[in-house]
Amino acid sequence: MYKRSLILLFTAFLLTYSFSQAPDAHTLFIKNIYEESLTARNTNTVLQQLCQKFPRRLSGSNGLEDAVQWTKSLMEGYDFDNVFLQEVMVPHWERGEKESAYFYNSKGKKEHLSILALGRSIATPVAGISAQIIQVGSLQEIAQLGKEKIQGKIVYINKPFEQHFIRTFEGYTETVKIRTRGPSEAAKYGAVACVIRSVGTADDDYAHTGSLLYAANVPQIPAAALSVKSAKKLESALQHNPQSQLYLKINSKTLPDKMSHNVIGEIKGSEKPEKIIVIGGHLDAWDVGQGAHDDGAGCMQSVMALRMLQQMGYKPNNTLRVVLFTNEENGTKGGKKYAEYAFKNKEDHIFALESDAGAFTPRAIGINGPDSLVQKVKNWIKYFPDFTIDKIIKGKGGSDVEPLHKEMDTPVGSLMPDSQRYFDFHHTHADVFEAVNARELEMGTASMASFIYLVDQLGF
Numbered sequence: 127m128y129k130r131s132l133i134l135l136f137t138a139f140l141l142t143y144s145f146s147q148a149p150d151a152h153t154l155f156i157k158n159i160y161e162e163s164l165t166a167r168n169t170n171t172v173l174q175q176l177c178q179k180f181p182r183r184l185s186g187s188n189g190l191e192d193a194v195q196w197t198k199s200l201m202e203g204y205d206f207d208n209v210f211l212q213e214v215m216v217p218h219w220e221r222g223e224k225e226s227a228y229f230y231n232s233k234g235k236k237e238h239l240s241i242l243a244l245g246r247s248i249a250t251p252v253a254g255i256s257a258q259i260i261q262v263g264s265l266q267e268i269a270q271l272g273k274e275k276i277q278g279k280i281v282y283i284n285k286p287f288e289q290h291f292i293r294t295f296e297g298y299t300e301t302v303k304i305r306t307r308g309p310s311e312a313a314k315y316g317a318v319a320c321v322i323r324s325v326g327t328a329d330d331d332y333a334h335t336g337s338l339l340y341a342a343n344v345p346q347i348p349a350a351a352l353s354v355k356s357a358k359k360l361e362s363a364l365q366h367n368p369q370s371q372l373y374l375k376i377n378s379k380t381l382p383d384k385m386s387h388n389v390i391g392e393i394k395g396s397e398k399p400e401k402i403i404v405i406g407g408h409l410d411a412w413d414v415g416q417g418a419h420d421d422g423a424g425c426m427q428s429v430m431a432l433r434m435l436q437q438m439g440y441k442p443n444n445t446l447r448v449v450l451f452t453n454e455e456n457g458t459k460g461g462k463k464y465a466e467y468a469f470k471n472k473e474d475h476i477f478a479l480e481s482d483a484g485a486f487t488p489r490a491i492g493i494n495g496p497d498s499l500v501q502k503v504k505n506w507i508k509y510f511p512d513f514t515i516d517k518i519i520k521g522k523g524g525s526d527v528e529p530l531h532k533e534m535d536t537p538v539g540s541l542m543p544d545s546q547r548y549f550d551f552h553h554t555h556a557d558v559f560e561a562v563n564a565r566e567l568e569m570g571t572a573s574m575a576s577f578i579y580l581v582d583q584l585g586f
Protein backbone atom coordinates (compact mmCIF):
# COMPACT_ATOMS: atom_id res chain seq x y z
CA MET A 127 0.00 0.00 0.00
CA TYR A 128 2.70 2.36 1.01
CA LYS A 129 4.72 1.43 -2.06
CA ARG A 130 1.74 1.98 -4.39
CA SER A 131 1.01 5.46 -3.09
CA LEU A 132 4.64 6.30 -3.40
CA ILE A 133 4.57 5.25 -7.05
CA LEU A 134 1.41 7.28 -7.61
CA LEU A 135 2.96 10.27 -5.97
CA PHE A 136 6.06 9.89 -8.08
CA THR A 137 4.00 9.59 -11.28
CA ALA A 138 2.02 12.69 -10.33
CA PHE A 139 5.27 14.51 -9.72
CA LEU A 140 6.65 13.41 -13.09
CA LEU A 141 3.49 14.50 -14.90
CA THR A 142 3.45 17.91 -13.24
CA TYR A 143 7.15 18.27 -13.84
CA SER A 144 6.94 17.37 -17.52
CA PHE A 145 3.88 19.60 -18.06
CA SER A 146 5.54 22.59 -16.48
CA GLN A 147 8.67 21.92 -18.55
CA ALA A 148 7.01 21.18 -21.90
CA PRO A 149 7.24 24.15 -24.22
CA ASP A 150 3.92 25.32 -25.61
CA ALA A 151 3.12 25.40 -29.32
CA HIS A 152 4.20 29.03 -29.86
CA THR A 153 7.56 28.53 -28.17
CA LEU A 154 8.21 25.42 -30.25
CA PHE A 155 7.19 27.05 -33.51
CA ILE A 156 9.39 30.08 -32.84
CA LYS A 157 12.33 27.86 -31.92
CA ASN A 158 11.90 26.18 -35.32
CA ILE A 159 11.84 29.54 -37.05
CA TYR A 160 15.23 30.50 -35.58
CA GLU A 161 16.74 27.10 -36.31
CA GLU A 162 15.49 27.15 -39.88
CA SER A 163 16.77 30.68 -40.55
CA LEU A 164 20.21 30.05 -39.04
CA THR A 165 20.63 26.78 -40.92
CA ALA A 166 19.32 27.65 -44.37
CA ARG A 167 20.79 31.19 -44.48
CA ASN A 168 18.44 32.13 -47.31
CA THR A 169 18.35 35.82 -46.38
CA ASN A 170 22.11 35.95 -46.72
CA THR A 171 21.90 34.42 -50.21
CA VAL A 172 19.35 36.91 -51.52
CA LEU A 173 21.04 39.88 -49.83
CA GLN A 174 24.26 39.01 -51.64
CA GLN A 175 22.39 38.93 -54.94
CA LEU A 176 20.66 42.26 -54.29
CA CYS A 177 23.92 43.97 -53.27
CA GLN A 178 25.96 42.60 -56.15
CA LYS A 179 23.37 43.02 -58.91
CA PHE A 180 22.03 46.43 -57.81
CA PRO A 181 24.55 48.19 -55.58
CA ARG A 182 23.32 51.67 -56.57
CA ARG A 183 19.71 52.22 -55.63
CA LEU A 184 19.24 55.93 -55.05
CA SER A 185 15.82 57.37 -55.98
CA GLY A 186 15.58 58.18 -59.65
CA SER A 187 18.34 55.74 -60.62
CA ASN A 188 18.00 52.80 -63.01
CA GLY A 189 19.60 50.67 -60.31
CA LEU A 190 16.61 51.23 -58.03
CA GLU A 191 14.04 50.41 -60.72
CA ASP A 192 15.99 47.29 -61.73
CA ALA A 193 15.95 46.24 -58.06
CA VAL A 194 12.18 46.89 -58.03
CA GLN A 195 11.70 44.46 -60.93
CA TRP A 196 14.10 41.91 -59.45
CA THR A 197 12.46 41.82 -56.01
CA LYS A 198 9.03 41.58 -57.69
CA SER A 199 10.21 38.54 -59.70
CA LEU A 200 11.79 37.06 -56.58
CA MET A 201 8.45 37.13 -54.73
CA GLU A 202 6.56 35.89 -57.81
CA GLY A 203 8.98 32.96 -57.89
CA TYR A 204 7.96 32.12 -54.31
CA ASP A 205 4.31 31.89 -55.37
CA PHE A 206 3.08 34.49 -52.93
CA ASP A 207 -0.67 34.98 -53.43
CA ASN A 208 -0.34 38.49 -54.66
CA VAL A 209 2.69 40.47 -55.89
CA PHE A 210 2.28 44.01 -57.20
CA LEU A 211 3.86 47.44 -57.58
CA GLN A 212 2.60 50.75 -56.25
CA GLU A 213 3.49 53.88 -58.21
CA VAL A 214 5.34 56.63 -56.34
CA MET A 215 6.89 59.83 -57.75
CA VAL A 216 10.34 60.35 -56.22
CA PRO A 217 13.05 63.03 -56.25
CA HIS A 218 15.98 62.52 -58.59
CA TRP A 219 19.31 63.87 -57.34
CA GLU A 220 22.62 62.72 -58.78
CA ARG A 221 26.06 63.12 -57.28
CA GLY A 222 27.78 63.37 -60.67
CA GLU A 223 31.54 63.07 -60.93
CA LYS A 224 33.38 62.47 -57.66
CA GLU A 225 33.61 65.55 -55.45
CA SER A 226 36.91 66.90 -54.17
CA ALA A 227 38.29 69.13 -51.42
CA TYR A 228 41.78 70.17 -50.40
CA PHE A 229 43.76 72.78 -48.50
CA TYR A 230 47.44 73.75 -48.36
CA ASN A 231 49.30 72.81 -45.20
CA SER A 232 51.90 74.97 -43.40
CA LYS A 233 54.60 73.62 -45.73
CA GLY A 234 52.56 74.63 -48.76
CA LYS A 235 51.68 71.03 -49.60
CA LYS A 236 48.24 70.22 -51.00
CA GLU A 237 46.28 68.00 -48.57
CA HIS A 238 43.31 66.16 -50.08
CA LEU A 239 40.33 65.42 -47.86
CA SER A 240 37.96 62.46 -47.95
CA ILE A 241 34.51 63.94 -48.61
CA LEU A 242 31.05 63.16 -49.92
CA ALA A 243 28.52 65.77 -51.01
CA LEU A 244 25.38 65.72 -48.90
CA GLY A 245 22.22 64.50 -50.64
CA ARG A 246 20.23 67.34 -52.26
CA SER A 247 23.32 69.61 -52.26
CA ILE A 248 23.60 71.97 -55.18
CA ALA A 249 26.83 71.91 -57.21
CA THR A 250 29.67 74.37 -56.81
CA PRO A 251 30.55 76.48 -59.86
CA VAL A 252 32.47 74.40 -62.42
CA ALA A 253 35.78 75.85 -61.24
CA GLY A 254 34.95 74.98 -57.61
CA ILE A 255 34.93 77.33 -54.62
CA SER A 256 37.97 78.56 -52.72
CA ALA A 257 37.36 80.50 -49.54
CA GLN A 258 38.61 81.01 -46.03
CA ILE A 259 37.32 78.47 -43.51
CA ILE A 260 35.49 79.41 -40.36
CA GLN A 261 35.26 76.56 -37.88
CA VAL A 262 32.33 76.17 -35.47
CA GLY A 263 31.36 73.46 -32.99
CA SER A 264 27.59 73.79 -33.17
CA LEU A 265 24.66 75.38 -35.00
CA GLN A 266 24.29 77.93 -32.18
CA GLU A 267 27.85 79.09 -32.73
CA ILE A 268 27.02 80.01 -36.32
CA ALA A 269 24.31 82.38 -35.10
CA GLN A 270 26.63 83.79 -32.42
CA LEU A 271 29.36 84.60 -34.93
CA GLY A 272 26.83 86.22 -37.23
CA LYS A 273 27.23 87.81 -40.64
CA GLU A 274 30.37 89.74 -39.80
CA LYS A 275 32.46 86.61 -39.25
CA ILE A 276 30.72 84.27 -41.70
CA GLN A 277 29.98 86.24 -44.86
CA GLY A 278 31.93 84.94 -47.87
CA LYS A 279 33.49 82.01 -45.97
CA ILE A 280 33.12 78.23 -45.93
CA VAL A 281 31.58 77.22 -42.62
CA TYR A 282 33.13 74.06 -41.18
CA ILE A 283 30.91 72.45 -38.53
CA ASN A 284 33.32 70.33 -36.52
CA LYS A 285 30.98 68.62 -34.10
CA PRO A 286 31.93 65.08 -33.02
CA PHE A 287 29.31 62.35 -32.85
CA GLU A 288 27.62 62.28 -29.42
CA GLN A 289 29.31 59.07 -28.29
CA HIS A 290 28.07 58.95 -24.69
CA PHE A 291 24.70 57.38 -25.53
CA ILE A 292 24.53 53.60 -25.24
CA ARG A 293 22.08 53.41 -28.13
CA THR A 294 23.89 55.09 -31.01
CA PHE A 295 20.56 56.14 -32.57
CA GLU A 296 20.18 58.65 -29.76
CA GLY A 297 23.64 60.03 -30.49
CA TYR A 298 22.73 60.16 -34.16
CA THR A 299 19.53 62.11 -33.51
CA GLU A 300 21.50 64.64 -31.45
CA THR A 301 24.31 65.01 -33.97
CA VAL A 302 22.55 64.77 -37.32
CA LYS A 303 21.08 68.26 -37.00
CA ILE A 304 24.41 69.64 -38.20
CA ARG A 305 23.87 67.73 -41.46
CA THR A 306 20.19 68.48 -42.00
CA ARG A 307 20.14 72.12 -40.83
CA GLY A 308 23.79 73.20 -40.87
CA PRO A 309 24.05 74.30 -44.52
CA SER A 310 21.00 76.60 -44.38
CA GLU A 311 22.05 77.94 -40.99
CA ALA A 312 25.44 78.87 -42.47
CA ALA A 313 23.82 80.34 -45.59
CA LYS A 314 21.63 82.62 -43.44
CA TYR A 315 24.78 84.53 -42.47
CA GLY A 316 26.28 84.64 -45.94
CA ALA A 317 28.46 81.49 -46.07
CA VAL A 318 29.40 80.37 -49.59
CA ALA A 319 29.56 76.66 -48.72
CA CYS A 320 29.35 74.34 -45.73
CA VAL A 321 31.34 71.27 -44.75
CA ILE A 322 30.59 69.13 -41.72
CA ARG A 323 32.38 66.43 -39.78
CA SER A 324 30.67 63.16 -40.77
CA VAL A 325 27.88 61.94 -38.54
CA GLY A 326 29.44 58.55 -37.83
CA THR A 327 30.87 56.60 -34.90
CA ALA A 328 34.13 55.26 -36.40
CA ASP A 329 37.44 57.06 -36.39
CA ASP A 330 38.19 56.27 -40.04
CA ASP A 331 38.46 57.78 -43.50
CA TYR A 332 34.92 57.05 -44.76
CA ALA A 333 32.79 60.14 -45.29
CA HIS A 334 29.07 59.73 -44.48
CA THR A 335 26.54 61.23 -46.86
CA GLY A 336 22.83 61.76 -46.09
CA SER A 337 20.15 64.33 -46.78
CA LEU A 338 20.36 67.98 -45.96
CA LEU A 339 17.23 70.12 -45.75
CA TYR A 340 17.40 73.52 -47.42
CA ALA A 341 15.29 76.03 -45.48
CA ALA A 342 12.82 78.14 -47.44
CA ASN A 343 13.86 81.71 -48.26
CA VAL A 344 17.53 81.08 -47.56
CA PRO A 345 20.06 80.87 -50.42
CA GLN A 346 21.09 77.28 -51.18
CA ILE A 347 24.82 76.61 -50.80
CA PRO A 348 26.91 73.50 -51.64
CA ALA A 349 27.52 71.16 -48.72
CA ALA A 350 29.61 68.08 -48.00
CA ALA A 351 30.74 65.81 -45.17
CA LEU A 352 34.38 65.08 -44.28
CA SER A 353 35.49 61.72 -42.94
CA VAL A 354 36.38 61.86 -39.25
CA LYS A 355 40.10 61.52 -40.09
CA SER A 356 39.89 64.36 -42.62
CA ALA A 357 37.88 66.44 -40.16
CA LYS A 358 40.68 66.08 -37.61
CA LYS A 359 43.29 66.91 -40.23
CA LEU A 360 41.47 70.11 -41.09
CA GLU A 361 41.03 70.94 -37.41
CA SER A 362 44.75 70.72 -36.76
CA ALA A 363 45.54 72.73 -39.91
CA LEU A 364 43.31 75.49 -38.58
CA GLN A 365 45.17 75.41 -35.27
CA HIS A 366 48.38 76.18 -37.15
CA ASN A 367 46.82 78.63 -39.53
CA PRO A 368 43.38 80.02 -38.69
CA GLN A 369 43.39 81.79 -42.08
CA SER A 370 43.46 78.47 -44.01
CA GLN A 371 41.47 78.31 -47.21
CA LEU A 372 39.50 75.32 -48.47
CA TYR A 373 38.92 74.34 -52.07
CA LEU A 374 35.63 72.51 -52.66
CA LYS A 375 34.17 71.05 -55.84
CA ILE A 376 30.77 69.32 -56.05
CA ASN A 377 29.29 68.14 -59.35
CA SER A 378 25.75 67.19 -58.35
CA LYS A 379 22.49 67.96 -60.11
CA THR A 380 18.79 67.76 -59.35
CA LEU A 381 16.66 66.39 -62.19
CA PRO A 382 12.86 66.29 -62.53
CA ASP A 383 11.02 63.84 -60.25
CA LYS A 384 10.77 60.31 -61.57
CA MET A 385 8.36 57.38 -61.29
CA SER A 386 9.39 54.71 -58.82
CA HIS A 387 7.56 51.90 -56.99
CA ASN A 388 6.87 50.26 -53.67
CA VAL A 389 7.14 46.49 -54.15
CA ILE A 390 4.47 44.48 -52.39
CA GLY A 391 3.98 40.75 -51.88
CA GLU A 392 1.44 38.99 -49.70
CA ILE A 393 0.12 35.70 -48.41
CA LYS A 394 -3.63 35.93 -47.96
CA GLY A 395 -5.19 35.25 -44.58
CA SER A 396 -7.33 32.13 -44.33
CA GLU A 397 -9.79 33.56 -41.78
CA LYS A 398 -9.60 37.33 -42.07
CA PRO A 399 -7.98 38.13 -45.40
CA GLU A 400 -9.11 41.77 -45.14
CA LYS A 401 -6.91 42.30 -42.09
CA ILE A 402 -3.28 43.07 -42.92
CA ILE A 403 0.00 42.66 -41.04
CA VAL A 404 2.92 44.43 -42.74
CA ILE A 405 6.65 43.82 -42.54
CA GLY A 406 9.13 45.80 -44.60
CA GLY A 407 12.23 47.83 -45.21
CA HIS A 408 13.30 50.41 -47.80
CA LEU A 409 14.72 49.35 -51.14
CA ASP A 410 16.41 52.63 -52.02
CA ALA A 411 19.90 53.36 -50.70
CA TRP A 412 22.55 56.04 -50.97
CA ASP A 413 24.68 55.96 -54.09
CA VAL A 414 27.81 54.83 -52.22
CA GLY A 415 28.52 51.31 -50.94
CA GLN A 416 25.76 48.79 -51.64
CA GLY A 417 23.13 49.74 -49.10
CA ALA A 418 23.67 46.37 -47.41
CA HIS A 419 22.89 47.33 -43.81
CA ASP A 420 20.83 50.34 -44.92
CA ASP A 421 18.52 48.82 -45.92
CA GLY A 422 19.01 45.89 -48.27
CA ALA A 423 19.09 43.76 -45.13
CA GLY A 424 15.68 44.95 -43.89
CA CYS A 425 14.13 44.27 -47.31
CA MET A 426 15.54 40.79 -47.64
CA GLN A 427 14.73 39.93 -44.01
CA SER A 428 11.10 40.90 -44.66
CA VAL A 429 10.78 38.89 -47.88
CA MET A 430 12.47 35.85 -46.34
CA ALA A 431 10.46 36.04 -43.12
CA LEU A 432 7.32 35.56 -45.20
CA ARG A 433 8.98 32.95 -47.37
CA MET A 434 10.06 30.98 -44.32
CA LEU A 435 6.58 30.95 -42.78
CA GLN A 436 5.26 29.78 -46.15
CA GLN A 437 7.86 27.00 -46.39
CA MET A 438 7.10 25.87 -42.86
CA GLY A 439 3.54 25.31 -44.03
CA TYR A 440 2.12 28.11 -41.89
CA LYS A 441 -1.36 29.27 -42.96
CA PRO A 442 -1.90 32.75 -41.52
CA ASN A 443 -5.25 33.87 -40.16
CA ASN A 444 -4.70 37.41 -41.40
CA THR A 445 -3.01 38.60 -44.58
CA LEU A 446 0.77 38.86 -44.21
CA ARG A 447 2.23 41.52 -46.48
CA VAL A 448 5.81 42.50 -47.33
CA VAL A 449 6.36 46.09 -48.43
CA LEU A 450 9.67 47.25 -49.90
CA PHE A 451 9.36 51.01 -49.68
CA THR A 452 10.98 53.34 -52.18
CA ASN A 453 12.72 56.67 -51.45
CA GLU A 454 13.22 56.57 -47.69
CA GLU A 455 16.61 58.24 -47.87
CA ASN A 456 15.75 61.50 -49.56
CA GLY A 457 12.02 62.04 -49.30
CA THR A 458 10.14 59.17 -47.56
CA LYS A 459 7.76 59.34 -50.51
CA GLY A 460 7.27 55.55 -50.55
CA GLY A 461 6.11 55.35 -46.94
CA LYS A 462 3.82 58.35 -47.33
CA LYS A 463 2.29 57.04 -50.55
CA TYR A 464 1.72 53.61 -49.00
CA ALA A 465 -0.24 55.17 -46.13
CA GLU A 466 -2.18 57.30 -48.62
CA TYR A 467 -3.21 54.24 -50.65
CA ALA A 468 -4.11 52.32 -47.49
CA PHE A 469 -6.34 55.18 -46.35
CA LYS A 470 -7.95 55.67 -49.77
CA ASN A 471 -8.63 51.95 -50.21
CA LYS A 472 -9.91 51.68 -46.61
CA GLU A 473 -7.45 48.89 -45.89
CA ASP A 474 -7.50 47.45 -42.40
CA HIS A 475 -3.97 47.24 -41.02
CA ILE A 476 -3.42 45.46 -37.74
CA PHE A 477 0.27 46.28 -37.43
CA ALA A 478 3.33 47.28 -39.49
CA LEU A 479 6.90 46.32 -38.55
CA GLU A 480 10.00 47.76 -40.19
CA SER A 481 13.63 46.66 -40.16
CA ASP A 482 15.88 49.64 -40.93
CA ALA A 483 18.59 49.73 -38.27
CA GLY A 484 21.24 47.41 -39.70
CA ALA A 485 21.67 43.65 -39.90
CA PHE A 486 23.02 43.27 -36.37
CA THR A 487 21.96 40.94 -33.54
CA PRO A 488 18.33 41.71 -32.69
CA ARG A 489 17.71 42.90 -29.15
CA ALA A 490 14.23 44.37 -28.96
CA ILE A 491 11.06 45.32 -30.79
CA GLY A 492 10.01 48.96 -30.53
CA ILE A 493 6.28 49.67 -30.70
CA ASN A 494 4.42 52.89 -31.31
CA GLY A 495 0.92 52.16 -30.09
CA PRO A 496 -1.30 52.43 -26.99
CA ASP A 497 0.26 51.59 -23.59
CA SER A 498 -2.19 48.73 -23.10
CA LEU A 499 -0.97 47.14 -26.32
CA VAL A 500 2.70 47.52 -25.41
CA GLN A 501 1.92 46.00 -22.02
CA LYS A 502 0.19 43.04 -23.62
CA VAL A 503 3.02 42.42 -26.08
CA LYS A 504 5.59 42.48 -23.26
CA ASN A 505 4.13 39.14 -22.18
CA TRP A 506 5.19 37.59 -25.48
CA ILE A 507 8.87 37.76 -24.56
CA LYS A 508 8.47 34.32 -22.97
CA TYR A 509 8.01 32.76 -26.41
CA PHE A 510 11.40 33.94 -27.68
CA PRO A 511 14.55 31.83 -27.16
CA ASP A 512 17.18 33.28 -24.83
CA PHE A 513 19.57 35.77 -26.42
CA THR A 514 17.07 36.81 -29.09
CA ILE A 515 14.32 39.40 -28.57
CA ASP A 516 14.29 40.08 -24.85
CA LYS A 517 12.58 43.46 -24.68
CA ILE A 518 9.54 45.27 -25.98
CA ILE A 519 10.07 49.01 -25.89
CA LYS A 520 7.51 51.73 -26.36
CA GLY A 521 8.93 53.96 -29.03
CA LYS A 522 8.82 54.68 -32.69
CA GLY A 523 8.24 52.54 -35.72
CA GLY A 524 10.54 52.89 -38.71
CA SER A 525 10.27 56.03 -40.85
CA ASP A 526 8.43 54.17 -43.63
CA VAL A 527 5.69 52.79 -41.39
CA GLU A 528 5.22 55.90 -39.23
CA PRO A 529 2.97 57.55 -41.90
CA LEU A 530 0.55 54.62 -41.47
CA HIS A 531 0.38 55.42 -37.77
CA LYS A 532 -0.21 59.11 -38.50
CA GLU A 533 -2.80 58.49 -41.21
CA MET A 534 -4.79 55.61 -39.67
CA ASP A 535 -3.54 55.23 -36.10
CA THR A 536 -2.16 51.78 -36.95
CA PRO A 537 0.25 50.46 -34.32
CA VAL A 538 3.71 50.37 -35.91
CA GLY A 539 7.03 48.96 -34.81
CA SER A 540 10.68 48.49 -35.56
CA LEU A 541 13.22 45.74 -35.17
CA MET A 542 15.90 47.07 -32.81
CA PRO A 543 19.25 45.35 -33.31
CA ASP A 544 22.41 46.05 -31.36
CA SER A 545 23.40 49.54 -32.51
CA GLN A 546 27.14 49.77 -31.68
CA ARG A 547 28.44 49.33 -35.23
CA TYR A 548 25.61 50.69 -37.40
CA PHE A 549 26.95 54.23 -37.65
CA ASP A 550 30.38 52.94 -38.68
CA PHE A 551 28.76 51.95 -41.99
CA HIS A 552 25.70 54.18 -42.37
CA HIS A 553 25.65 56.06 -45.72
CA THR A 554 29.26 55.21 -46.60
CA HIS A 555 31.28 53.26 -49.15
CA ALA A 556 31.79 50.67 -46.36
CA ASP A 557 28.12 49.61 -46.31
CA VAL A 558 28.64 46.52 -48.47
CA PHE A 559 27.52 42.89 -48.30
CA GLU A 560 30.85 41.82 -46.76
CA ALA A 561 30.11 44.06 -43.77
CA VAL A 562 27.07 41.93 -42.89
CA ASN A 563 27.41 38.89 -40.64
CA ALA A 564 25.20 36.07 -41.96
CA ARG A 565 24.11 34.79 -38.54
CA GLU A 566 23.21 38.24 -37.23
CA LEU A 567 21.26 38.92 -40.42
CA GLU A 568 19.32 35.64 -40.11
CA MET A 569 18.56 36.32 -36.45
CA GLY A 570 16.77 39.46 -37.66
CA THR A 571 14.73 37.49 -40.22
CA ALA A 572 13.74 34.97 -37.57
CA SER A 573 12.80 37.71 -35.09
CA MET A 574 10.54 39.41 -37.63
CA ALA A 575 8.91 36.13 -38.70
CA SER A 576 8.36 35.16 -35.05
CA PHE A 577 6.87 38.48 -34.11
CA ILE A 578 4.36 38.64 -36.96
CA TYR A 579 3.49 35.01 -36.30
CA LEU A 580 2.56 36.02 -32.73
CA VAL A 581 0.58 39.04 -33.94
CA ASP A 582 -1.27 36.73 -36.34
CA GLN A 583 -1.92 34.10 -33.65
CA LEU A 584 -2.63 36.19 -30.57
CA GLY A 585 -4.00 39.39 -32.12
CA PHE A 586 -3.32 42.97 -31.16
Ligand SMILES: [Zn+2]
Nearest residue numbers: 420421454482
Ligand atom coordinates in the same frame (compact mmCIF):
# COMPACT_ATOMS: atom_id res chain seq x y z
ZN1 LIG B 1 17.62 53.31 -43.81
